Amino acid sequence: MVVLASSIINKSGKALVSRQFVDMTRIRIEGLLAAFPKLVGSGKQHTYVETENVRYVYQPMESLYLILVTNKQSNILEDLETLRLLSKLIPEYCTSLEEESVCKNGFKLIFAFDEVICQGHKEAVSASQVKEYMEMDSQEERMHRMMMQTKINETKDLMKKKANEIDKSKLDKTRPDRSGIISVPISFDNGYDLPSTGRSNGTFVADESKSKGRPTTAAAGSSKKGMQLGKGQKTSRIIECLKAEGEDIVEDVQAAAVVGLTASVPTDPIAVLVEEKITVQCKRDGGLESFDIQGTLSLVVQNRDDAFIRVQVENGANDGVQFKPHPNIDKDLFARESILGLKDSRRPFPTGTPTGILKWRMTSKDESLIPLNINCWPSISGGETYVSIEYEASQRFELQNVKITIPLPALRDPPTVNQVDGEWRYDSRRSVLEWSVVLIDNSNRNGAMEFVVPAADASVFFPIDVKFTATKTFCDLKVVSVLQVDGGNSVRFAGSTQLLADSYQVV
Known part of the structure; x- marks a missing residue:
């Protein structure tokens, strides 16, 4: 040809x-x-x-x-x-x-x-x-985006930590020192700040450096002797005064918790991504036409010093999965001990780029493996087509970001949606109805939607396209540990597991 x-x-x-x-x-x-x-x-x-x-x-x-x-x-x-x-x-x-x-x-x-x-x-x-x-979607691009997002999150956490430290330092300045002096801004109703000093227990003294020139009600009852506070009220009244001046105050307990959380965020030298792509084609009248799973385990090493490693994995008992290690991986070692290591242990893994070290595939005709069944029932009545569509999810997975796309005939106005479990959106450019469910778990394994459009042939509403992700895979491959070649010491790593609907249709 x-x-x-x-x-x-x-x-x-x-x-x-x-x-x-x-x-x-x-x-x-x-x-x-x-x-x-x-x-x-x-x-x-x-x-x-x-x-x-x-x-x-x-x-x-x-x-x-x-x-x-x-x-x-x-x-x-x-x-x-x-x-x-x-x-x-x-x-x-x-x-x-x-x-x-x-x-x-x-x-x-x-x-x-x-x-x-x-x-x-x-x-x-x-x-x-x-x-x-x-x-132009690629695994390398997803890995790069994941690494960039990790760096962005770490930067945000560091910014929060610095902001909390600044808030704590501001709060510490308002606490009494050993001489009993407390320094807080006091504004009067005439709009001017009055700096003054005093040296008695519980007496508020205005701090000229923090004057903002805004009237507040906190000082309305001030007298020559100043405000007298009880011991249990000192901290809360100080915070109220600071809040009245427009300061953002974080309690000590909350600040300590945030600082502790951000301090515990690690920068892992190694990232391991387990990804499966599922391709499914179901018949509109029921039955499975094709079912294919393709998986990849990828490794990203940041520095050459950390590149002399082996990856210990644990495979869930699934007889239908066919594994294929990279040609440079020691196949005998993988077959005996489920360890992914280079044939030449003196060589390091590539650094700075995602490297696929293990692939697997599974095909089946077993309908029970389908993670999400879709049934669509169009019927014409009175010059209109009533479409009832429902989903039924498997107990095996928790599906995230589920999007079911139904083709529609050319419409002037959006369809009339009578009932929906989740959210819907009409894309007039593509003439499709998108039904979205953020999460499908044990609380909503079944869901339905009904909408009405002008009379149309039933074939117009097919093929139905489905997209979703999950944090569990069919082969249930787990990365147990990453070990150094010399010494066998454990190395920190960041792991990610994802099941992705690559091509999932009801035709």
Whole structure:
């Protein structure tokens, strides 16, 4: 199969988006596209038309045509499959199948076409994979974001610690010294601060350095002798005066707790990420079409001095998982003792970048493994379609940030949602309804939503796309410890475990 070019044109033959995949001149491409409307004619039911040199494989899309220009020796079945894949991608990046929308998103469409066809030959990709490649999401980028977020959190904690130390120092200044003098600002109703001094137990003395010139009610009852406070009221009245002056006061107990918490935040020299991606395709009428799990254990070492290590893991009893260590990992050591170490113990692990050291995969046809079942029931009544959709979650996982995306027919107004367990949002650009649940645990293993739209065919509401994360994986792989090669001493490490719905659909 050789695809010469792919294009989206209007019925007059004007190319809105065009991408050539082999060496051809622009004039040649424009000539081929301009000749296409004359060849198609009207009333033909074919999906292709041929000339002496090329074959046009096309699909009408409202007022536009999606065309593949191929040579005549190309496999027509492969061409049609490629055409169907491209037709699925266009609605992902265009709000409507009109010239203005296609031209506006032309670059995105060209990049998507490049992911499907390379040098004139179709790549072995699906629509979901093309979407992932377009988003340019990568494990290295996630690890980098995780490390950057850790540094940001540590900086915030340090800022809180410094702020609490400043607040404590301000509070200490207001406490009586051995001579019994307390220094706090006292403002009078005339708007001026009066500095004065005194030396008697429990007497407030104004501090000129902290005067702010704002009247307060704290000094309304002041007399020549000053305010007399009981022993149990001194601290609280001091704090009230400081608060009246606009100071943010943190109690000693709270400040000590925050300082202790921030001081305990470690900077770990090693980070270990266990990640699984789940790919599921379920049938709308029930049944499991495909189920695939792919996992990776990645290691990030900050310094070379900490790179001479081994990772001790513990695998949950799951017979269906197939493990594959990195070629540089000692496979015999892993098989005997579940320890991931380099074959050459004198070599260090790479530093400063995520390194995948173990992969695994699991496939199954067992429907009981599905973490989240989705049932959708559209029914037409009185010129409207009532859609009831429900989820049922497995007891095995606690799912986080669950988002269920239901396609809708083209609507002028948002759908009417009669009932929902969670939150919903209507995306008019993509014409989809997003149903979100922050957390699914034992308190809400089942949930439902019902909405109403104008009468539409049941197939419009499929495929339903599902996204979620979890902190537990199917293989239940745990990192027990990180040990030095020499001496076997334990090394501090930061661990992260995540299950991610990569492609999860009800079709």
